[in-house]
Amino acid sequence: MEPFSPDQSVRHQRHGNGRVVAELGETVVVRFGAGIHQVEAVELTLVRALSDALAARELDDPLQVLTRAQALAIQSANDQWGVFSRSRVTLLPHQLWVCREVTRTWPARWLVADDVGLGKTIEAGLILEPLMASGRVRRVLVLTPARLVPQWRNRLKTMFDIRLQEYAGERDRGPLTFWETADQVVASFHTLRQEKSRKRLLAAEPWDMVMVDEAHHFQSRETDTTLTYDLLRQLEDAGRIGSLILFTGTPHRGKDYGFLALMQLVRPDLFDPERDVQEQLPLLGQAMIRNNKALVTDLNGRKLFKPVETETVDYAYSPAEAAFYRTMSSFILDGRAYALSLTGRQQSARMLLLITLQKLAASSIAAIRRALERRREMLARKAPLPSADLSVENGTTDDERAEAEEQRASEVTVTLMQDEIERLDEILALAAEIEEESKIRRLLDLIEERLEPDEPLLLFTEYKATQALVFETLERRFGKGCVGFINGDERLDIVSNGSPRALTVAREAAAADFNSGRARFLISTEAGGEGIDLQERCAALVHVDLPWNPMRLHQRVGRLHRYGQKRAVRVFLLRNPETVEARIWALLEEKLARIQAALSASMDEAEDISQLVIGMAGDGFFDELFAAAIAGPMKGLKDWFDAETRTFGGQGAVDTVRSLVGNVSRYDFQAASAELPRVDLPALEPFFRNAMRFEGRRVTRSDSGLAVATPEGWRSEVGMRSRYDGLVFDRSLPMERGMINLLGVGHPLADRALAEFGRAEALLGRADELEKPFIVALVEDEVTGTDATVHRVVLGFETTVDGRAAVLRDWEALLRLNAIQTLPENRMPPSDHEIAEVQKLIEQLPETVPTLVLPFRRPKLTPVLALLPGTPQVSINRASQPKMEPDAPRVGN
Template sequence: MPGRTLVSLSSVSDDDLGRELTLVWEIEPGREIVEATQLPAVTATGFDDPQRLGAFLDAVRWGTVASADTRTLQAPFRSGITIETYQLAPVARALTMPRVNLLIADDVGLGKTIEAGLVAQELLLRHRARRMMVVCPATLTGKWKSEMDEKFGLDFTILNAETLRELRRSHGLLANPFAVFPRTIISLQWLRSPRVQRLLDEVLTPDIRHPGFFDLLIVDEAHHCAPPAPRKTSGYAVDSLQTRAVRRLGEYSQHRMFLSATPHNGYRESWQALLEMLDPQRFTRGVDPDPKVLGQVMVRRLKDDLVDEHGRPVFPGRETQAVEITYSDLEREGHDLLDRYLRARRTRVPGKKMRGNDLVALLLKKRLFSSPPAFARTLDAHRHTLETGTVGGGDDLPDYLQEALGWDDDLIDDESSAQAESEFLLTVDAGGVPDEHAAALLQQLSTWTAKVVGPPDSKASALLEELRRLRGSDERVIVFTEYVDTQRWLAELIEASGLGGDRLGLLFGGMDTDRREHLKAAFQAPPDRHPIRVLLATDSASEGIDLQLHCHRVIHYDIPFNPNRLEQRIGRVDRHGQHHKVLVSHFVGAHWEQAGPHSYDADLEFLSRVATKVAVEREDLGSVNPVLAAAVEAQMLGRPLLVDPLTVKAHPSTQLLRAEQDLRAHVADLRTQLDRSVTDLHVRPANIRRVVDTALAMAQQPPLIEQADGIVAHPTLRSGWERTVADQEDPLTGEVRPMTFDATLAGPDVVHAHLEHPLVAHSTRLLRSAIWGDTATLHRVAAVRAALPDAAGIDDVLVAVFARLVLVG
């Protein structure tokens, strides 16, 4: 442009440090050349109040940690949670890594999401990451968004079909969500779809492979991304669609974090492939990892191992109880009829279709062991299939049916799961039209089902008795079941027994998000604030939800054939924040010692032993669970039992996971590092309060309202400041909650105003910009009287000069 001046500017803002902007100087409104600063003049009348100047210095200090400083932590002070010292291990290690490749393999409930959030926050603050992606199961996308927002003040966008439609409507048909949104969350299921892969083709081009399109890739439940084990006893583990999708993202990511409580599924090749996706420079598929190298990238702690700096256990432990039930002759008759019917079917099934027949048998038994209504629904669907003459069922199932039926670890909503079961019976029922003997047994089963569907059976009666026992206390309990049919039946029985009303809540997959969050808030509230005492929950609804604040009792109404589900259930309450020993109960026949092989009592007793092992033995169950699942399947199908669940031990190669040895010393080091960061950064509650008070006064806003020692309420703010205190309503009452700058006083009823809280962050930005723009009427000089110790050797005036050095380019 002739006669015009192009000026290139580099941002010195902490939020956008180093970002360059080119503008035309002559047409830029409000342009001004700021003269080079120098030490301020000291005059008799030119002194600032020390507290006010201190607030400006703190505001600058909180954004000036250099990337080269690998010891000072900032992220813990920018999260709205009480952080346990052990949770600092991943972020402390990440600061020492030029390229962050971390496998966070902590036990269920230790706070892997918090640990990953701390790493992400620290990388953002040090300008080492900007574009981030979280990949997780579909049921966890909402939890990741809310956790990052509420606990770290980070806004993530969930990518799905609805988001894409809105983006195309607002930005045009060619808009790509991966280029538009800097921080995104995507489900594994949607990531592997052809539609998403085409969108990634547009942005993952060869010229940006190094250093990468994504600055940080976080993969939650990363064991889902490892190549699945061969379905047959021998064979090569073939990469699944989601394995290939996640590997592709990793190749275009500068930093990677994988999260999984069970990273090793017992198959060496899957384990090696997972490590190679995490760090292809250190690990190679087909080669066992070096324990020392593995220790460089992995953080692994089990609950039983964790102690505080004083050597005391962090988690109170678990206690399991098998509730004995005397089953009636009528109930045993149903199991006997089903067993005879399944054996009659099995004799007519050709070998190549045996797998389909086995899955029908397992599905019917799972439903029978759950409840009469659950069994009745599946039996009706099965009879309908046979009456239509459908015959099919090869040895393999389509991937979507494998997933929906729950033979792997993924959980979908209850409605989709039930629909998938019906579709499964229509698609792969291998039995065909039953012969006369099998048809007669099937008719007897239907007649038996009609007798037992209504009233409570022996197990339901035992559950009702347990709930009556707890009725007079404030104790809360979660009752887990696999099926909505069972859940609804139990809810009717509880209501009819006078134990329901506002004391009972139902949590199921596919329920409205607002209802789900309100129910969660009610169950997490103190007992004197909400009357709910019993929560009936399905597995698909409970994954990713935390319920540990006022509940330490879990009842398995039915026992899943997949042991991973058992640990996920218990993990809802056995997690960070639990202060009581977790009590886990399940049901077993009273006379199982005298039970014959493959009888009703024998099958239930076998499941009981599996549940006990998962609840009590807090070991590396990732490699144990596949063996347990195979043993359960063999028991339910009446095949020879090759393994006793009480004797199964972790695979020898999984011992590599036990990398942390001297945990007490390690925790003490982390505590020292955190305390040093508090001192260096001046992030004590009084200092944070001082920054907010100074900013409100400078912006001519009313001051904070004192409520109690350390607790304040925000005034009526205006001119945009009202947005900094939005969304602070109590989820139960809708009333605005007070705030505190002290993490030890924060809780469900009091909001923690940490450094990333909108009010604190806005105040900090205002003070920083005022220093650069010289609009704060600061003299930049303050004087204080201090009694210095004799050891300091100072007996004259001491002058301390503060300056900030910014390097860009």
């Protein structure tokens, strides 16, 4: 046997194709992909290389050469960008960029803090799909709040055909654990808090990828840690996490320690909560991504989002409502005075209850009246006192928190004052005199004066009692069936024509009715503040009440202000300027505007940073502010507000936000535009047709799409059908067609074709459209053992008019290859002139590589195949020769 030489192409039965590094006698050191193995020489077979084909002047089947070149370019572009992933939604540049940035290193460890509405589930699918298709990721665990579990499961299935199994405790009780039978799982934080569930998870096989939604719930404190934080910490310490991606819009919740503890989970080599935060913020670009709506663009650099138009709609109380408001405020003040005379849990329980009553009163008279009626009934019955704990667990969603407040306002029967029943009777008597709430009357005027007839409208309320009031009013005015609702338990108790009735509807069904036009109005509590897309028809939103935490407004508007919205979103805020809550809101808006202006002045491009500033205030800040405001001096309210909020948006917070914004990694069109692939699924069709033609299969087209019989030798593959009909390369594929009809990377037929032709020994061919030779080359990193996810990149090379080598990125090379429509049947060997041209082009290749941004330390370039002009070239000018007519039919028709 002839000895092997360095860089020779070889094949090993187990490791696949590789290139020789060194021969050691009976063994040979070979590089296979990113790994180096020492194998026995007898186990290797030589593989023809382009140099062999050129030396022997052997032409291969031109169709096979072209198809292999297309396959290599497709695989390279998708490995980096996920651009050919099967998704039902149009992929945006910032999403492709996030996929490339996250998967550039391995293991992937990032915190993604994109603004709401930028498509985090799409980004998650884009990250996962190429990694799963390549076999790098097999086991996936998604952790999320309970009510977002169905969203994650549904979206990854419908958008990417990634099928997550939902974890539930009752499924994990047998001797064989759930984790031993499931490789792709979505689980809620809450279901893994029990010790038995956690032990089984920790004992399971490691996860290649763990993704966490709403990751701000996983922050640690200096004095203690949350159960959710402990869950990730234990998984990490047990070596059960390979790659980790955290998603949250508010990574910094006011405490540097908690933020750095979160970042330490992501990159323990970079961050430590015990060290100074300012020293570590410059490292964020290596571990944190944040894209803002103000900066994201399409492929042409045009901004994707129009600014939101916000308008305050004022109303005034009637005399009866004003009397109710004054009496209710007095009740709250007296309750606070009584609570402050107590200590410990007795005081805190009463203060939390009073805050809840104050919130309900700010939402609607109907909401507080219902709570007080139930409370008065329980107090009169002297029912056994339930737990007085109004606190909520960390990780509880906004909607769950609101539901708990609404329920406990009537159930928690700690007394608020000595004569509470008599005081409640007085308040309820005043409420009974109010026949119609001014807020609701103003809402109807707003709809009829400011909206077009039949224009869809999304409305938000914090509490179900207010939601029921608005539902009844709209149905009475605009007709039965025109109103839908979304809330946490998918049930709404209303009074219709004097008779109570209970309505039930799943939130997905309510959203579908609204998006399709079957319902004109949709009223949502905070359950619709995330996980539901409502931008298809609607561009108008009304905040019927104002939640005390401004973050919720941002999340609400995000249901409409997201990609796919064609109009500027109009937002209306209903409020009575005479109430203390409205005055505090106005002062908050003024302060946020000042903070925004101060930060925008120091930014290269202004962006909305209010979400970060609000998030840094912490969970309890706004509750304490609004609760204390009712006791503040109305005449000196601004001075009181300035004193109470001196730490909110203070210099320390502003500096931290500026550092966060300035140091994180982000999509920048100017920097990324040259690299961004300008191709989509339709660019796969020429390859697919060529592959099927080479395999002897005829692709036909009908109104439903393409149809083809699967090549005989492929039918034994797992999941492969014998025939496919209705295949399309269109991401707008209707849901009812099913993902099996969408062709892209991840489809069994496409994956088999890419694998088959990517490893084919097709090296040298001809194409009539070419005037000069076209070379496809692989670039690999000679340094092995790096943390790169992508180990090789495909490039195309051609000769320019001035005789220099021009380089094309993988997606550019694919477009050039797709333009080749005719292939000659003749296999006339390359002329001396053609061989010389190819050799000259190959010699120039290394000079072009440094002009590209490649994820390699020491790039090594290897020419893989070449396409020559269809008519053999000689040293004279080809233009003087008659053009040969091609014998072969057009490829791709």
